[in-house]
């Protein structure tokens with residue numbers, strides 16, 4: 509399978525898994541080889557504030573690793589508007605990249621994926637897991653709490669039967685912090 513002239517695929521690996529909020533005619537669990545999901549991107553506009561950024565996921569190159577998410581097929585008549593909408597939603601440092609996805613029900617598709625690379629203005633990068641968990645626990649923005657973003661993502665990954673050590677360890681740590689408060 510590949511992009512036909514009249515539709516386009518987008519790969520979601522973060523909030524686009526559990527809250528796509530876009531029109532699509534088909535969706536499928538999908539995987540992208542060579543990348544890992546990391547809470548290394550700052551969120552100043554959705555799950556944090558400029559003076560107190562939250563953390564959201566981006567993809568980092570990781571040879572041999574596989575990132576599981578969702579692929580959505582956007583119908584031709586709304587492709588342009590939908591990518592404008594997604595560009596706006598992902599404006600805090602993400603850019604569109606081409607990606608070849610393996611669909612869980614078989615076959616591959618060419619898709620677009622939003623990645624926030626190390627050079628973008630909102631990039632925060634790696635930090636000890638305890639610090640990431642604390643920052644996520646305390647941050648909130650116009651789209652809601654950073655905690656909700658993390659818990660919703662972990663839940664969605666479990667439903668997809670996708671194990672992600674980084675996400676699940678952060679989930680464990682923020683729930684521990686929550687218990688202490």
Ligand code: SIN
Pocket residue numbers: 519520521522523524525564565566598622
């Ligand atoms: C995505 O979900 O694919 C991009 C990152 C996000 O919006 O959480």
